[in-house]
Amino acid sequence: MTGPLTLVGRESQALELDTNDPLPTRRDEFHLPPHAGGTAAYFAGNSLGLQPKALRARLGEELDDWARLGVEGHLEARRPWLPYHELAREPAARLVGALPREVVVMNSLTVNLHLLMVSFYRPTPDRHRIVIEDSAFPSDSYAVRSQAAFHGYDPDEAVVRLAPRPGEAALRSEDVVACLAEQGAGVALVLLGAVNYYSGELLDVAAISAAAHAAGAVAGWDLAHAAGNVELRLHDAGADWAAWCSYKYLNAGPGSLAGAFVHERHLADRSLPKLAGWWSTDPASRFQMAPTVTPVDSADSWQLSNPPILALAPVLLSLEMFDQTGLPALRAKSVRLTAYLESLLDEVCASRSVEIITPREPERRGAQLSVRVHGHDVGPLTERLRHDHGVLADARRPDVIRLAPAPLYCTFHDCWRAAGALAAVLDA
Known part of the structure; x- marks a missing residue:
């Protein structure tokens, strides 16, 4: 320069x-x-x-297949709808530094936060606090407060908001680590934005995840402002779970489908509570119409419903563009x-x-x-x-x-x- x-x-x-x-x-x-x-x-x-x-042409292809095939599009569309979400799995995994079976594209961001907290926020009287940034995006703040209240705890006491140092606007990773080392005994969940929406601060996912584990807590991450923005290595960093939207840096359209990550060490854990739906079960037996779920050892286990094709198509196109560059x-x-x-x-x-x-x-x-x-x-x-x-x-x-x-x-x-x-x- x-x-x-x-x-x-x-x-x-x-x-x-x-x-x-x-x-x-x-x-x-x-x-x-x-x-x-x-x-x-x-x-x-x-x-x-x-x-x-x-995008217009891509959506047109799906509309044309719907018009031409009707219900048979689930198996006969140029991108068959029944396994459509599988097309997004590997590029989404590359985007966030995960194994393919650790990710799934589904729902919206806050819905995914709640679904994952069903499994990973397991409060007890001695360990029920949730650590977030003081400048967390309001939706995250509302979500964790409502989870604490749902489990019978006072949100004002249960939710710990970490503020930057006096005179600074960004929360430092080392200060989060120090706080967990000193005060982590009562913490059940750490849920931070990998990139803070307000200040643009990029936190150290690996260091904070390790500090959360050392304190006996679970490390969850909101990647709304990180996915498609910075390089992520969720698997290697040891994060327990994460969720992200796709309408910001990922350019998939207003309110577009979100993503979720669950580390492989949790995928076969049958003790984790989950909400379930048709798409939570093993696809090999899905059409046997059984009354109980057949578990799968992948992030699909947190999926509830069949993917909305017209909403997933823009996400798939976006992921292709990120793969190309x-x-x-x-x-x-x-x-x-x-x-x-x-x-x-x-x-x-x-x-x-x-x-x-x-x-x-x-x-x-x-x-x-x-x-x-x-x-x-x-x-x-x-x-x-x-x-x-x-x-x-x-x-x-x-x-x-x-x-x-x-x-x-x-x-x-x-x-x-x-x-x-x-x-x-x-x-x-």
């Missing part, structure tokens, strides 16, 4: 970086919102990813894009009441920079970024703007546009 330049003079540098980057953008394969005769710079992929252009290459580009955006935002912050609250170390963050704008309601600011400059970002009131340079479709030039637009709306 060249030496210091003013923000105004950096456009040519951004264009040069795009031309010379070792991983070409796949921007043209996505629908970008229009703006002023061109396209927007889209930095909201940590909230909702863009639609792949290939490879997460290591995407992560490397993410680091380059985020560092470049950071260098531009530093110029914006230097003379204004603005600060980046995301950790500075690349290994402690994903494709996100959270910017705190002191003394402003960020809602109107993000509206002006969008309407006046074609930059879509996410407002977290009262004072944080989240910018996510997703490497599949964001460019260095987009980063330049975003920093310049933020400076303009602040100065106005």
